[in-house]
Amino acid sequence: MAATARLHVEAALNAGAEIPLPEDQAHYLRHVLRQEVGAQLLLFNGRDGEWQAEIARFGKRDGSLRVREQTRRQQNGPDLWLLFAPIRQGRLETIVEKATELGAARIIPVLTRRCQVRQVNPARLLANAREAAEQCERLDLPEIPPLAELQSALGAWPEDRPLYVCLERAQARPLAEAITPGPAALLVGPEGGFAPEEANWLAGLPFVVPVGLGPRILRAETAAIAGLALLMAASGR
Numbered sequence: 001m002a003a004t005a006r007l008h009v010e011a012a013l014n015a016g017a018e019i020p021l022p023e024d025q026a027h028y029l030r031h032v033l034r035q036e037v038g039a040q041l042l043l044f045n046g047r048d049g050e051w052q053a054e055i056a057r058f059g060k061r062d063g064s065l066r067v068r069e070q071t072r073r074q075q076n077g078p079d080l081w082l083l084f085a086p087i088r089q090g091r092l093e094t095i096v097e098k099a100t101e102l103g104a105a106r107i108i109p110v111l112t113r114r115c116q117v118r119q120v121n122p123a124r125l126l127a128n129a130r131e132a133a134e135q136c137e138r139l140d141l142p143e144i145p146p147l148a149e150l151q152s153a154l155g156a157w158p159e160d161r162p163l164y165v166c167l168e169r170a171q172a173r174p175l176a177e178a179i180t181p182g183p184a185a186l187l188v189g190p191e192g193g194f195a196p197e198e199a200n201w202l203a204g205l206p207f208v209v210p211v212g213l214g215p216r217i218l219r220a221e222t223a224a225i226a227g228l229a230l231l232m233a234a235s236g237r
């Protein structure tokens, strides 16, 4: 049996509401999943939990959904952020997809000295996150702020949130041993790693905890996934 479709929507969700189906979602339900009017699906919007709904109508391009009953209450995931340097296409999408699945609340692209890739497509990153959230049964989307220089992204940093900076070949403390309970963030560098002066500057910031992920040099996306998994495990969720 095919899994029930699960969609993120913007509209408020409450029993009986009829909500519009934008063109891309109408197309997906009708032509990709081959659903018909009356078919059941699940909806979430990041605020109102998860709801069962059915397809009320298909128009030429759009359509609408009828919201039935709540299936899960809104619950937020662990308070974990991932900061990452953009890397080349494909691997970048992997980071966003896996970080979403692993429950990151914010996925923050930052420019570092050695970034080869110096721009990202925000709509595409959001689409990756949305698809991953729909698939993995999250009840919210991660926030993805616009790409910013590392220095400005760390400008107004909340002091109570340690930033675990992943440094290879630095004899830094293993992340698994460094984790303290509470809000946290992980920073992973680009393919070329952090520049030495950048790593020094980072190490001097009061909220930074330099950490290692073992003796092997991981690709950036592997480091992000492994680091988030450790943080997630430590958070108990």
Ligand code: SAH
Binding pocket: 165, 166, 167, 168, 169, 187, 188, 189, 190, 191, 192, 193, 194, 211, 212, 213, 214, 215, 216, 217, 218, 219, 220, 223
């Ligand atoms: N080109 C660099 C490696 C960069 S790996 C070199 O050969 O030295 C890309 C990023 O992944 C790094 O900036 C770091 O944040 C993270 N990373 C990879 N392996 C790591 C490890 N063993 N410990 C900690 N961080 C690691």
